[in-house]
Structure formats: structure tokens, C-alpha cells
Amino acid sequence: MFLYLIGLVALFALYRWYRETKRVPNISDKYVFITGCDSGFGNLLAKRLDELGYHVIAACFTEKGEDDLKKCSSKKLTTIHVDVAKSESIQKAAAFIKSKVGEAGLWGLVNNAGLSVPAGPCDWLTIQDYKQMLDVNLMGVIEVTLSVIPLIKKSQGRIVNVASVFGRISPVGGAYCISKYGVEAFNDSLRRNLRDFGIKVLCIEPGFFKTTVTNTEVIEKNLHNLWDKLPQEVRDDYGSDYVEKVLKLMKEQMDKLSDPDLMKVVSCMEHALSAVYPRTRYSPGWDAKLFWLPLSYMPTLIADYVLARDHLKPAKAVV
Secondary structure (H helix, E strand, C coil): CHHHHHHHHHHHHHHHHHHHCCECCCHHHCEEEECCCCCHHHHHHHHHHHHHCCEEEEEECCHHHHHHHHHCCCCCCEEEECCCCCHHHHHHHHHHHHHHHHHHCCCEEEECCCCCCCCCCHHHCCHHHHHHHHHHHHHHHHHHHHHHHHHHHHHCCEEEEECCHHHCCCCCCCHHHHHHHHHHHHHHHHHHHHHHHCCEEEEECCCCECCHHHCHHHHHHHHHHHHHHCCHHHHHHHCCCHHHHHHHHHHHHHHHHCECCCHHHHHHHHHHHHECCCCCEECCCHHHHHHHHHHHCCCHHHHHHHHHCCCCCCCCCCC
């Protein structure tokens, strides 16, 4: 009986592998719009899709990002400046894309742009800190998507939303986890709403990878900036050496957890766009598969206990 069970599992795995190898035809005629292409996943995905023959429309926040991408890409790749926190910029980009794709429509949208700072203990942050990140990481995703849905309907294409394992579990303060939970919810409702139009909506939930999101220099600068703005009363609550302790622990954890192979994520994005039968969710990174996602399914009591093991207590903690 046990051998039969192993055989069934093996057959299912083989069938799934074969099914996922099938690719959509005529990719040289398809247009894909990617946000956040200055660096990281978006930059690598734009280059990868360009190599495969897609018409890539790469949204960058900086002029340098546009110039650098143009230098190493074919003439089929087009760059455009987009600030996903500004409606005017999004609408301008949508109008450009419409004129570019014509009646063929837009095959793919990849919502990749995002911020990781400001982030810190909740009582270190202001409402503006929350709004700043939510405007980019969540509201930007929603508005960019809404602006191009009519074009995606024409092609019966794909929408790929980049969330995070922190859209499943919230171990840190600030708006980052909140924004990613929001992306997960938007992704789920969008997938169900647009299924009748032949549109597939997929979600990428990466673990820790070496990008600007996990850049220790960026995080260190962010924490010092937040600390310098705190009232003395809050600083006394945490203790004068709290920031240095947090930074030391963070650097140790980032060195252990952060995967330098960004192509693991890019391959998932490309599969979501190119496969005839894409997965509903992708969780690139061993930490995502073996730690964060399993932990997110645990009872709250267990999850809190596991996360509290490496938690640094403030100087005036009472428990």
C-alpha cells in the first residue's frame, strides 16, 4: 500500500512537471509591462523577457535606471518613467501603453515596484510613514492594475503581483507587512473577478533575497533616521543602545537568510507570464518554503513563540 502511495505521488509530480513545461505561443507578438525596473527583480525580468523575444515596456523611477536598461537591451524593449505613487504618472503611462499595444492588447502586467523603508517598531513611526509606503506598495499596485485592465482583457493575458512571505505573516513593524497583506487580498479578489474574462492573476511570494529590500545599509540608515526623530520619552523606553543591538542582530540574520540568486524569483515571474498552466502562487526561496509559509499556518501561540525567540526587549519592558 505504501509503495502504491509513493507511486501515485511520483506520477502526480511527473504530470505536474510536464504540464508546467508547456509555453504560450507567439511570445514575439506579446507586450509585457513591468514596474520597478531600476534594479533587482524587475530589472532582471525585463532583460530576461527581452532575451526571450517579448515586447517589454519597463517602468523605471529614475532616468539612470532607464539609461542603464536601454544600454543592455534590444530595440524591442521600451523604457518609461513611472512614479506609482502619483495618479498622473500612472495615467500617462497607461495612455502610452495603449498607443503602443494597439488592438493586440497587453499580454502581461508585473506589479513589482515597492519600498521597504521606513520600517521599525510601530511606535517609532508616524501616519505619514505608513501612508508613504502604502501609496507605493499597495495603492500603486491597485491603480496601475486598474489603469490597464481593459488592455489585458483584449489579450486574455496575465497579471503578476509581487507580494512577499510577509504578506502571510507579520514579524516586523511598519507598513511593509500591511501593504503585502493588502496585495495578497487584492490579488485574490482580482483573480476571482477576472477569471470569467480569461485573465490569469498570479502571486509571487519571495523569501529573503539580496535586493534593496534587504540591503543592510539602507535599513541601518532608516533606523538611525527614525531614532533621531523620536521623542526622548520613547528613546528612554527602548534604551540608548537599542538601535545598535537591533542592527547587529539584523546583519547576522540577513547574512544567513538572504539568497543572492535573484533568478529564482525571476524564473517564477517568467513562468507566470509564459506557461500555459501557471501556478496560482509561487514561493521562491528555501526560507519561504521551509520556514515562513509553514509558520504562517501555525496557531498564533506557536508563531508568536517562534518569532519572540530572537526578539530584543526594550530597556523598560515589563514582561
